[in-house]
Amino acid sequence: MNNICQLCKKNNAEIKCVIVVDGVRTEKRVCQECARKAGIVEQNKMNRKRTRDIITRTDSENELFCPGCKLTYSLFLKTGLLGCSQCYSTFSAALTDILKGIHSASYHKGRGLGEENTFDVAQLKWKLSEAVRQEDFESAARLRDEIKLIEKESN
């Protein structure tokens, strides 16, 4: 019982992994085939001891996909394009290998984002308009206060 894949409920489970669905993590035992569909098999081939891989699955098919933009791993492989910032964390295991292949490196080096306090009011206003558009009124109120404060200080 314990050794049956929890995704297809058919094959023997050989890999233990963490699955994230809408932000909820559950640990699952899956078979090689489901793992391959989910895009984590390469990782395990290279390092069988490393059994914790974060994947996300749809209910219809057991494929790795990004919760931020719904991009599937196979579509990424086809187009070469990622769909959003979150794709980088969703597919980070596979990306690490891809990036090593392309750049011979998998870590950023050098200049990062500027310090938060150098951001001007325009950026806060940008965030405010986004918060309003997404009806996130809590953030909108906070941003409005921040903008007021900065504008008062600069006067």
Next chain:
Amino acid sequence: MIEKSYPPNLPSWISDGGENFEVVISTEALYVRNLADRPFPNTLDREEREISRRQMTEILGRILPDYRFLETDRMEEQDRKYLAERGSLPEELLPRPQGTGLFLTEIENSWVALNTSDHLRFRFVMPGTDVETVYRKARDLEEKMEQSLPFAYSERFGFLTSRPTECGTGLMIGFIVHIPGIVYSNNFSKLRDSLLKAGLTLKPFADPSISSEGHLFWIRSAHTLGLDEEEILETSRDMIYELVEMEFKARDAIMSKARYQVEDKILRGIGILTHARMIARQEGYALANALRLDAAEGITLDAIDLISATELFLVGKPAHLTAIVGEGNQLQMDTNRAELFRDYLKIEG
């Protein structure tokens, strides 16, 4: 929307000669950036891209007072092609323009493209080998934008881009080089290998409709991750100066060993230019290659100056030819090309 003029107005990176212009036509610095608070444009639908464009345009309009804004999805296909042929519009904006936009300076030394596969791609270009200036200007722009727009960034992967090939610094340095000496002396594959080893890519300047590779190439730095910006600049700078030296040496060598063959090639080209009534695309490209070498090295009759010879690469392209001389079928295009090219020569045909 696009000004049609004859003689054609040219982007500033062609009309002013720069350092090592005999070999390096231009240098560019390109940045890729995305906004942190939404998916990349390739996963947005048309309406979402339009919203995103409107928001970005509002802010960029203030940051970029010297740029004019083009709603690329309202432009005629011919106008988009015309700008793309001269590097003033990214190729990505040719097939899928909905919800995209372009800020472009009057002299076309800089553009900012909105909603290609990434939210923002922007570049500066200068004639000759001027890595410092293009980098400084592109970086200035990047810093100004960062003040007002939240960029997508992670400590691990740096600035996040739709293509994993461009994440990290998101900075690329590119050149257009004319290397007939290296090609004639059969050193081309050696050059390509050493570029590859140094982390740069090379591709022909001519579009795939032209079968010969010619002597004009794009070179671009390929590594954006694991190197900081200074290292990217240094690699590109070292490589381009090495390439310039290699090309001049190769030109000296072929001029001392095979002067007659080179002269023969060029003079035959001039013969065709002065007498042909029709010049096809491919032939025009080959002639431009030969004449530019002649102009750079002063080999024969002083038939054309270096800048005019460089222009030939541009004005022979279909959208340029159409903009300058008017539309026509293949036959008329080839006739127009022959007539236009003849006008560039200083000697009478």
